[in-house]
Amino acid sequence: MSVVGTGYLGATHAACMAELGHEVVGIDSDAAKVAALASGTVPFWEPGLDEVLQRGLESGRLTFTTDPADAAGAHVHFVCVGTPQKADSPAADLTQVHGAIDALTPVLGPGALVVGKSTVPVGTAAGIADRVAETGARVAWNPEFLREGHAVEDTLRPDRLVFGVRDPQDEAVLREVYAALLDAGTPLLVTDFATAELVKVAANAFLATKISFINAMAEVCEATGGDILTLSAALGMDPRIGPQFLRAGLGFGGGCLPKDIRAFMARAGELGVDEALMFLRDIDDINIRRRQHTVDLALEALGGQAVGKRVGVWGAAFKPDSDDVRDSPALHVAAALRAAGATVTVHDPRAVDNARRLFSDLEYADTPAGAASGADVVLLLTEWRDYRDLDPALISDVVSARHIIDARNALDPVIWREAGWTYRALGRPIA
Ligand code: UGA
Secondary structure, X not given: OEEEOOOHHHHHHHHHHHHOOOOEEXXXXXXXXXXXXHOOOOOOXXXXXXXXXXXXXXXXXXXXXXXXXXXXXXXXXEEOOOOOEOXXXXXXXXXXXXXXXXXXXXXXXXXXXXXXXXXXXXXXXXXXXXXXXXXOOEEEEOOOOOOOOOHHHHHHOOOOEEEEOOOHHHHHHHHHHOHHHHHOOOOEEEEOXXXXXXXXXXXXXXXXXXHHHHHHHHHHHHHHOXXXXXXXXXXXXXXXXXOOOOOOXXXXXXXXXXXHHHHHHHHHHHHOOHHHHOHHHHHHHHHHHHHHHHHHHHHHHOOOOOOOOEEEEEOOOOOOOOOOOOOOHHHHHHHHHHHXXXXXXXXXXXXXXXXXXXXXXXXXXXXXXXXXXXXXXXXXXXXXXXXXXXXXXXXXXXXXXXXXXXXXXXXXHHHHHHOOOEEEEOOOOOO
């Protein structure tokens, strides 16, 4: 099989397919990425992926190339390229998807199956099927639900598999590809193209809604003296609601949830059902409001004036266990405080190199204490374990003022207050 696109999704998928025993060629136009993967180096931080990659390379079943012609002879071609938000609209930019199909077309023929995994607007799979029809190749849609930081686990032990197919013979091919997972009892849903495409965006829209719901409750808690952590715990104990994705704080970012809900709204508009998804605008607004609220709390701690002040920031990645800084709430807040005139020093265990490429006017430190050094306020913006386990006594002496804003509700306020800090969090009582 071939896997086109070797980012977080494609590199993981290629390595995991080799782990399942398939012969896989990973294809990417980025020569540096291909060279890194071919030499056994994962060019991003994904726990556990390096071992799977190494095993694949050593087995001889996994190779990487920049040349799409090397996909010739493969029976199955997975499309795993990115579908970012367009620069000038909320819709998805499908340039990479169409580029992947263009690159594959010369090697497609009767018997080949193109399997889309990228997150796309509903209707895309049907369009691709029309495009490749003259080669004799067929199309299936098989959305991916992996989370960064858990990508290998989610690929090898997924909650479910969804096959969008037009013909039973294509289902049979996918059953063969995923035989090991199906034998292990992974639930399978076989459906049409549109439903398969929609499952993915609906899942991400639901997850975003859950996060913004709890963050809306956090806003109400702040107005009433309520405590969002207790409220969230109590909601999560109801099995109909469940505890996951009810962590209140700075909200969602990353390369998926924010752009997927916007692209979903844009597609609904094209389909004439925009009213059905109007609520997602509020989900997006609540989410963005969390960032400004965190900036406001920091400004309050700075006495209303950021110019000439120092801000220490813990966390740059959009979530822990990732080095991905795409639409990172943490960097959004850091950049806003920098724009307000503060000197902002950022620490992150993995994401500093990526952050530096995007935000060169922020300072960077190698340790949490380094970022906090001389700070008038410290902000925890991504809840890496490194920060949760920090002893405030070790930080107390390096800061200029003991103010901490815990934008992820990750710290124990009692410990920090006992160490002489003012502790503020989103959705929690002030003292
Ligand atoms: C998300 C989905 O969870 C995956 O199922 C999906 O496959 C993937 O997008 C995708 O479309 O490719 P991911 O972007 O890796 O995965 O990250 P999540 O774990 O969903 O977290 C997203 C954001 O929500 C992060 O910024 C995180 O900090 C935030 N979050 C998550 C909260 O603020 N509160 C929570 O309770 C949970």
